[in-house]
Amino acid sequence: MENDYDVAVIGSGVGGICAAALLAHRGYRTLLAEGLDRWGGRLSTVEKEGFRLPTGAILLHRDGPLERVFKEVGVRFEVVNLPKTLHCRVKSTDHRITLGNPFTFINMMRSLGMPARESLRVGAALSWEIGKAGFLRAAEKVLKHYLPRGSRPTFREWLLKYTDNDTLHGIFDTVIVAVLACRAWELPASEFFAYMTGLGTLAEAGIAPQGNLELVRGLVRVVEKNGEAWLRSPVRRIVVSGGQARGIEVEREGKVFTVTSKVVISDSGPRRTVELAGAENFGMKYIRDMRVRLRAGPAVLVLVGSERPLLPEDAHFMIIAGARRIVCAGDVSILCPDLAPPGRHLSYYCGYPLNSLVPMETEWERAQCTRDLEENFPEIKTCGEVIHMGFHDVHSDFPGARAWPGYDMPAETPIKNLFNVGEGVRAPGWSGTNKAAKTAWEVAEMASRKLSRT
Numbered sequence: 001m002e003n004d005y006d007v008a009v010i011g012s013g014v015g016g017i018c019a020a021a022l023l024a025h026r027g028y029r030t031l032l033a034e035g036l037d038r039w040g041g042r043l044s045t046v047e048k049e050g051f052r053l054p055t056g057a058i059l060l061h062r063d064g065p066l067e068r069v070f071k072e073v074g075v076r077f078e079v080v081n082l083p084k085t086l087h088c089r090v091k092s093t094d095h096r097i098t099l100g101n102p103f104t105f106i107n108m109m110r111s112l113g114m115p116a117r118e119s120l121r122v123g124a125a126l127s128w129e130i131g132k133a134g135f136l137r138a139a140e141k142v143l144k145h146y147l148p149r150g151s152r153p154t155f156r157e158w159l160l161k162y163t164d165n166d167t168l169h170g171i172f173d174t175v176i177v178a179v180l181a182c183r184a185w186e187l188p189a190s191e192f193f194a195y196m197t198g199l200g201t202l203a204e205a206g207i208a209p210q211g212n213l214e215l216v217r218g219l220v221r222v223v224e225k226n227g228e229a230w231l232r233s234p235v236r237r238i239v240v241s242g243g244q245a246r247g248i249e250v251e252r253e254g255k256v257f258t259v260t261s262k263v264v265i266s267d268s269g270p271r272r273t274v275e276l277a278g279a280e281n282f283g284m285k286y287i288r289d290m291r292v293r294l295r296a297g298p299a300v301l302v303l304v305g306s307e308r309p310l311l312p313e314d315a316h317f318m319i320i321a322g323a324r325r326i327v328c329a330g331d332v333s334i335l336c337p338d339l340a341p342p343g344r345h346l347s348y349y350c351g352y353p354l355n356s357l358v359p360m361e362t363e364w365e366r367a368q369c370t371r372d373l374e375e376n377f378p379e380i381k382t383c384g385e386v387i388h389m390g391f392h393d394v395h396s397d398f399p400g401a402r403a404w405p406g407y408d409m410p411a412e413t414p415i416k417n418l419f420n421v422g423e424g425v426r427a428p429g430w431s432g433t434n435k436a437a438k439t440a441w442e443v444a445e446m447a448s449r450k451l452s453r454t
């Protein structure tokens with residue numbers, strides 16, 4: 001076993017595994033240390049009763065930073081695309097909306113019965129703001145630091161300028177919480193517009209047909225070609241001396257080893273990184289910023305096995321506006337039959353508490369989600385069974401989102417050669433797996449520059 005690497009990466013979530021694969025592929029000796037007995041963090045698979053269950057992410061957006069990592073390192077990004085129709089259930093009535101054109105939102109408002117004039121007014125204002133956000137993102141890249149933000153109205157406050165239609169507010173809140181894990185009355189409007197510039201007009205998305213774990217294993221193999229990838233190896237400490245990261249202490253088979261490296265990359269989340277490296281090494285300003293800024297988002301993931309499909313025939317992905325907690329659902333095994341045992345179906349349902357700031361009351365949230373499921377999908381009672389209900393709370397190891405957009409931390413830390421990656425790190429315009437992958441790209445660039453100088 002070697003104990004000297006160019007790069008040591010802590011954690012194999014999307015951010016960690018993408019950064020490790022990119023750097024190994026570029027020729028740097030890389031160690032990837034994962035504390036659990038499976039790769040991928042919230043992009044992984046656990047097997048139960050013959051089902052391949054996701055540990056978090058289900059829909060993977062195409063053509064974003066995640067797919068680009070696979071292309072760069074020469075691994076096939078095997079996902080089955082969803083049809084470009086969004087099934088939208090509003091107040092028990094189902095609507096179908098075609099995605100992927102500039103008029104998606106206007107179409108959505110029109111098909112939900114909003115008057116043409118109001119739809120156009122909101123649609124035009126939204127297009128203007130998304131265009132402006134695109135320009136600001138480009139400017140941010142050139143200026144290399146954050147532009148002054150000024151006052152930050154929430155999305156709900158922004159929308160109220162144009163309409164007080166409750167149904168429309170409900171739909172936007174549903175879309176926002178489903179993709180960003182915080183509510184329209186919590187999220188700064190500018191962050192939603194920035195997100196829309198990355199996503200275009202709700203871009204194509206797909207599902208990994210053999211489960212997420214199979215997908216991330218391809219990246220592990222890239223790391224192994226130019227380094228090592230260890231499971232069941234929790235990192236206990238980041239070694240810091242003279243204001244610089246020098247390596248990690250990692251536990252393997254009951255023993256703690258010290259591994260030296262020129263760069264350390266942590267995918268354990270900014271808070272855990274501080275614990276691992278020692279708060280005293282970060283300075284008061286960083287710790288204070290982190291305390292004020294970092295806000296995780298909660299989520300409840302319900303996975304149901306059934307004898308027959310429980311969702312409307314073409315609802316590979318549906319949003320549900322106006323329910324208590326459940327905002328989106330989908331049948332994954334129609335497109336990807338290998339995720340369920342022969343003859344059975346696997347569907348998922350995501351619920352979100354109304355307040356994303358405070359820890360959830362688990363039993364209350366369970367009851368709310370259960371009532372939503374019974375009302376919207378009554379067949380669950382007769383031919384389905386809940387095989388998993390996961391509470392991804394704000395302080396858990398695997399929250400719904402490690403940070404709301406705009407409430408995340410920079411990748412660089414005050415400790416030289418120590419970087420954070422993953423969903424807790426700022427990447428304007430991206431969310432979920434693409435956000436984590438985007439941070440990996442940026443950190444791989446910074447680390448490559450440092451390593452090429454040594």
Ligand SMILES: Cc1cc2nc3c(=O)[nH]c(=O)nc-3n(C[C@H](O)[C@H](O)[C@H](O)COP(=O)(O)OP(=O)(O)OC[C@H]3O[C@@H](n4cnc5c(N)ncnc54)[C@H](O)[C@@H]3O)c2cc1C
Pocket residue numbers: 010011012013014015016033034035036039040041042043055056057058059060061233234235236267268272299300301350392397398399400401402421422423424431432433434436
């Ligand atoms: C219910 C739910 C549904 C979601 N749906 C979607 C979706 O449909 N599409 C989408 O794009 N995104 C979705 N997401 C978000 C997506 O899962 C995350 O954005 C992404 O997987 C986060 O990756 P990450 O890099 O932050 O790492 P994480 O997933 O947080 O993984 C971190 C890894 O680091 C390891 N680790 C931590 N500390 C140590 C240590 N000391 N030593 C060694 N290892 C350590 C952990 O064990 C873990 O494996 C969903 C999330 C949830 C919870």
